[in-house]
Amino acid sequence: MNRFIRLRVPQLLVAFLVCTIVACVDRPTAGADHGNRIRPYTNNPRYWQYRSRPVLLLGGSKDDNLFQIPDLKEHLEEIQKAGGNYIRNTMSDRKDKGFEVYPFRQLEGGKYDLEEWNEEYWRRFSDMLRWTAERDIIVQIEVWDRFDYSRDNWEPHPYNPKNNVNYTYADSGFAEHYPDHPGQNKQPFFFTTPGQRSNTAVLKYQHRFVEKLLSYTLGYDHVLYCMDNETSGGEEWGRYWAKFILEHASRVGKTVCVTEMWDDWDIKADRHRRTLDHPELYAFADVSQNNQKKGQEHWDNFQWARLYIAGSPRPLNTVKTYGADGGRFGNTRDGLERFWRHIIGGAASARFHRPDSGIGLSAAAVASLRAARKLESLIKPWEIEPANHLLSERLDNQAYAAARPGHAYAIYFTDGGSVGLNLQGVQGRFEACWIDIATGEWGRKDGLNGGRVVKISAPKSGHWVVAIRRSSP
DSSP, rough: HHHHHHHHHHHHHHHHHHHHHHHHHSSSOOOOOOSOOOEOOSTTTTTTEEEEEEOOOOEEOSSGGGGTTTTTHHHHHHHHHHHHHHHHHEEEOSSSSOOOOOSSEETTTEEEEEEEOOOHHHHHHHHHHHHHHHHHOEEEEEEOOOGGSSSSTTTTTSGGGGGBOOOOOHHHHHOSSSOOOOOGGOOGGOOSSTTTOHHHHHHHHHHHHHHHHHHHHHOOOSSEEEESSSSSSSHHHHHHHHHHHHHOOOOOOOOOOOEBOOOOOOOOOOHHHHHHHHHTSSSSSOOGGGGGHHHHHHHHHHHHHHHHHHSSSSOOEEBBBOOOOOSSSSOOOHHHHHHHHHHHHSEEEEEEOOOTTOOTTOOHHHHHHHHHHHHHSSSSGGGOOGGGGGGOOOOOTEEEEEEEEETEEEEEESSEEEOEOOTTTTEEEEEEEEETTTTTEEEEEEEEESSEEEEOOOSSOOEEEEEEOOOOO
16 A cells, blocks of 8 residues: 555656646736736826836727626627727626626525625636736726616625525615615615725625635736726725725735726716825726717816826726717717727727717727727827817817827817818928728828928818828938
8 A cells, every 4th residue: 555655646746736837827826016017107107008018098899797798709809800909897797688697606596695606707707807818908897886786687686685695684784676776876785894884794795706806807917997887986985995906916916006987977076086186096097977078078178187187197098988879878970089089188098888878899999999000000199198289270179189299290080171280390391191080091191391380181071080290301
């Protein structure tokens, strides 16, 4: 017997080491921060850098909780092919389309055990993280989605006491029904933290959920964290979870970027300042709700936010660009204008919202993504600044400009037309390269002379963007 063990111990040890190595390769582990992570760009912190290089985050997708969709890998390939490198991933589990699953294990009697996991939910999440990392697609996670816990979505949810074996209505303080819009903020689910109602009966399960999430995400460098989807909740809730995530990351030697997304459509509202005023906690701000606005007001409000954080500049993300024909938040033209105003206006990210609130990854969205990448190939957005003051003879909502005066100018036309571009005091020859946003293809090229106000005329009506650069000597 002893001889049998002696002969096989080395073989067993080798097998154990091989299995350990394979496991580590298959699933990244959190560790030292080596500088590859997504973070504000060193040379211009209004933008992002990833793998030590500046990046403009662009995207569009057909759903929000992408990790749940059955054809995720194929959809990520479509996004990448179109020029997208950015997705929104809510941790949502409501059964909108039938293929979604909850994160908790369902017992034979039909109830859920919040102490046990549904491995299918987490397998999907793990696949999403791995596949996006392989494609250098940045993932912006929303940890909590208020719509999951109200109205019809609350009735079958595992956190509803009638559906789990872990607590009662008396223990949790929950009601059986929450019929109001979640914007009313009546759901005690969002009041559990110590600075609020200190509801330990529920908070411990919320802790377990976020810790489980982090056990996957902290092994990667391409993840951004947003606490909520367009919340109107208390400040204490979001701050608690932001600190919770930062502290857990720090314990394993990682640095991550967190934010909160507020519901107010006017980003000058006081609630948005809970994020804008606190760069020590929130490394970026998501101002997607500005995309409820239109025209000049949309541009002006975003420029107000850029100016407001000028003392501590950091990325302003817009992970949801509203507007689609047949939707509730403007038409397709509105969506395209909002997307391009934010790109020209200095946003660090822009993504078309899923249908029917946005155009998703439709043909129009793909064309815009390709057009934006063509513009980026000529003029790096982190090297220019919004510059509408250089335009003259401009009609309302006609054109928007960004520039590095004397070197490069980008002008977006919402529907063709002409404007004057001030090149006074800037001598030399310039080349204007037009890009058709409707097709994503190159248009004509024009030669320009500096030293004066130059008339810039779009090739025809429709959405156009032009890159104007100093010609080589």
